[in-house]
Amino acid sequence: MDWSSVLIDGLLATIGPITAAYAVSAIGLNLQFGYAGLLNFGHVAFMLVGAYGMGIAANFGAPLWLGIIIGILAAMALGLLLGIPTLRLRADYLAITTIAAAEAIRLLVRSSWAQPLTNGVFGIQGFAGPFFALNPFPAAELYGFGDFVVTGRKLWVMIVGWTVVALMTLLIARLIHSPWGRVLKAIREDEDATTSLGKNVFAYKLQALMIGGGIAGVAGILLALEQQNVTPDAYLPKITFILYVIVILGGAGTILGPIVGAVVFQFMFFTIDALMVNAQANISWVGDLLTPAAAGQVKLVFVGIGMMLLMIYRPQGILGNREEVLIDER
Amino acid sequence: MNAEHPMAGVPAQPGVPKPDPVLVANGLQRSFGGLRAVDVDHLEIPRHTITSLIGPNGAGKTTLFNLFTGFDEADEGDWHLNGGPLAGISAYQVARKGMVRTFQLTKSLARLTVMDNMLVATKDHPGENLWGAITGGWKTTEAANRERAVELLARFGLEHMTDEFAGGLSGGQRKLLEMARALMMEPEVVMLDEPMAGVNPALTQSLLTHITGLRDDGKTVIFVEHDMDVVQEISDWVVVMAQGKIIAEGLPGDIARNRAVIDAYLGQHHGEAAS
Numbered sequence: 339m340d341w342s343s344v345l346i347d348g349l350l351a352t353i354g355p356i357t358a359a360y361a362v363s364a365i366g367l368n369l370q371f372g373y374a375g376l377l378n379f380g381h382v383a384f385m386l387v388g389a390y391g392m393g394i395a396a397n398f399g400a401p402l403w404l405g406i407i408i409g410i411l412a413a414m415a416l417g418l419l420l421g422i423p424t425l426r427l428r429a430d431y432l433a434i435t436t437i438a439a440a441e442a443i444r445l446l447v448r449s450s451w452a453q454p455l456t457n458g459v460f461g462i463q464g465f466a467g468p469f470f471a472l473n474p475f476p477a478a479e480l481y482g483f484g485d486f487v488v489t490g491r492k493l494w495v496m497i498v499g500w501t502v503v504a505l506m507t508l509l510i511a512r513l514i515h516s517p518w519g520r521v522l523k524a525i526r527e528d529e530d531a532t533t534s535l536g537k538n539v540f541a542y543k544l545q546a547l548m549i550g551g552g553i554a555g556v557a558g559i560l561l562a563l564e565q566q567n568v569t570p571d572a573y574l575p576k577i578t579f580i581l582y583v584i585v586i587l588g589g590a591g592t593i594l595g596p597i598v599g600a601v602v603f604q605f606m607f608f609t610i611d612a613l614m615v616n617a618q619a620n621i622s623w624v625g626d627l628l629t630p631a632a633a634g635q636v637k638l639v640f641v642g643i644g645m646m647l648l649m650i651y652r653p654q655g656i657l658g659n660r661e662e663v664l665i666d667e668r
Numbered sequence: 669m670n671a672e673h674p675m676a677g678v679p680a681q682p683g684v685p686k687p688d689p690v691l692v693a694n695g696l697q698r699s700f701g702g703l704r705a706v707d708v709d710h711l712e713i714p715r716h717t718i719t720s721l722i723g724p725n726g727a728g729k730t731t732l733f734n735l736f737t738g739f740d741e742a743d744e745g746d747w748h749l750n751g752g753p754l755a756g757i758s759a760y761q762v763a764r765k766g767m768v769r770t771f772q773l774t775k776s777l778a779r780l781t782v783m784d785n786m787l788v789a790t791k792d793h794p795g796e797n798l799w800g801a802i803t804g805g806w807k808t809t810e811a812a813n814r815e816r817a818v819e820l821l822a823r824f825g826l827e828h829m830t831d832e833f834a835g836g837l838s839g840g841q842r843k844l845l846e847m848a849r850a851l852m853m854e855p856e857v858v859m860l861d862e863p864m865a866g867v868n869p870a871l872t873q874s875l876l877t878h879i880t881g882l883r884d885d886g887k888t889v890i891f892v893e894h895d896m897d898v899v900q901e902i903s904d905w906v907v908v909m910a911q912g913k914i915i916a917e918g919l920p921g922d923i924a925r926n927r928a929v930i931d932a933y934l935g936q937h938h939g940e941a942a943s
């Protein structure tokens with residue numbers, strides 16, 4: 339076993355652009371789930387719509403910046419569309435609607451019917467050029483020290499990604515520490531009580547769904563830029579559930595929770611990954627036992643065990659307040 | 669009764685007109701399946717008074733509150749606050765118009781501090797809309813609200829709990845918090861659904877003082893209560909419901925002797941504690 343390469347591979351992936359994109363998306367989900375108590379089980383659809391909004395706009399010749407704005411607005415519009423019919427009803431209606439809509443949207447964009455616009459299963463490419471044209475680092479140059487190095491291309495995406503994480507965190511911190519954020523938390527606790535205090539609960543929930551959705555759109559755009567590709571099958575339902583894991587792991591309803599959750603989750607995930615790849619190559623019986631396909635499943639089993647241990651020993655997540663979680667509904 | 673009593677001279681009969689009603693209801697009906705939970709022909713609530721709404725369990729008192737405050741939809745009828753129609757107006761707007769209610773089953777915002785519970789109860793706070801939240805400029809309103817909250821919490825004996833989570837309060841303390849929070853809205857009409865339930869007798873006295881204080885501050889109080897001694901003590905007017913209908917109205921003294929009321933309560937103990 340080569341422990342140092344396991345660790346370095348794990349760490350490099352952890353600070354990479356994918357983690358940043360997941361953190362951004364989790365920030366949006368945390369606003370909805372952690373602060374407003376909304377059960378959005380189709381969060382990945384907002385990422386998809388953001389990415390496709392940008393990709394399709396680029397196909398029509400829109401400049402990248404305009405495509406990005408269109409992507410974000412489209413993701414927010416999805417929030418409006420899903421929120422208006424459901425947010426006046428009981429909480430489970432939003433959950434059911436979003437989970438169904440997310441898969442429906444993914445199947446729609448990959449269908450042959452939508453192919454002229456979305457290019458079906460092959461997806462959209464060729465929009466990221468202007469983004470990498472802005473890269474001040476020579477793309478093939480290596481940055482870092484020893485084995486801990488990234489290419490100039492990757493460094494650029496990382497810097498942009500983590501800057502977006504910081505900006506989104508500042509936005510959420512400002513909102514949550516305002517009276518607006520207090521109303522959101524009140525709604526999470528009890529809608530009737532909040533209504534009786536003169537708050538238009540529906541409007542607040544709709545705003546939270548749209549803002550959180552727009553932030554997920556940004557995350558989808560980041561992922562698409564990093565991959566230079568928008569394909570439907572990058573937006574599987576399991577992404578939504580990974581994002582829930584991240585939010586709960588970091589501490590739902592905390593400002594920095596989504597970042598901590600994303601980093602810790604990705605570190606565990608990629609380290610286990612690197613560990614298994616290493617073990618397969620270097621330890622013969624492991625190599626015999628685990629095919630690469632099986633290794634992917636085993637990884638998820640470890641994640642599941644990790645979540646169970648967390649829920650048992652630290653239900654409030656890494657940053658959450660234990661006292662807060664232990665308050666029972668009396 | 670002394671001559672200055674605000675309701676002196678108003679005949680004790682169901683649906684009787686009052687000199688200066690703040691809330692008027694006409695033909696108000698609400699059924700659940702075959703059960704007519706509320707069926708009120710005419711009801712007027714006198715301004716600047718404490719009106720007790722009494723009646724056996726299941727009489728329709730809470731349902732009437734829900735209808736008045738927009739938490740439930742009437743099948744028929746109309747009702748007016750200060751002459752303005754309220755039918756079809758959503759609950760949050762009713763609260764903003766100055767009619768604020770509490771709930772029979774206390775609704776505290778558990779994972780908000782006691783202070784935050786109080787601060788949510790505000791109208792027209794510039795920081796409560798998105799634009800204001802982002803641009804700022806809401807700190808003065810916030811500071812003024814906070815000052816009022818501190819005063820109210822002190823009045824209700826909760827000042828030492830200010831920074832605790834509301835979910836950590838005892839049942840009685842939550843009743844107090846809910847009432848204090850309703851008052852943060854500076855309502856014109858306060859509707860209290862069994863505010864005394866579960867509050868210890870020593871505290872009951874101080875709560876009663878607060879309620880009479882509200883009236884003396886010029887507010888109108890409507891409250892549901894099962895304890896007849898309490899009703900006798902503080903009400904200016906009593907409205908009795910049974911099976912959805914108003915079966916009697918009058919001064920507290922008259923009500924205690926009213927045949928229909930005694931019949932409605934038959935089998936129920938005098939002064940029985942609320943569930």
Ligand SMILES: Nc1ncnc2c1ncn2[C@@H]1O[C@H](COP(=O)(O)OP(=O)(O)OP(=O)(O)O)[C@@H](O)[C@H]1O
Binds near residue numbers: 727
């Ligand atoms: N949402 C509902 N669905 C069905 N029936 C209801 C509903 N709300 C109230 N009822 C019925 O309406 C009647 C009146 O109920 P309500 O809660 O108004 O009584 P109440 O006078 O407040 O009684 P209590 O003193 O026990 O609080 C009851 O028979 C109750 O079962």
Ligand SMILES: [Mg+2]
Binds near residue numbers: 729730731772861
């Ligand atoms: Mg009741």
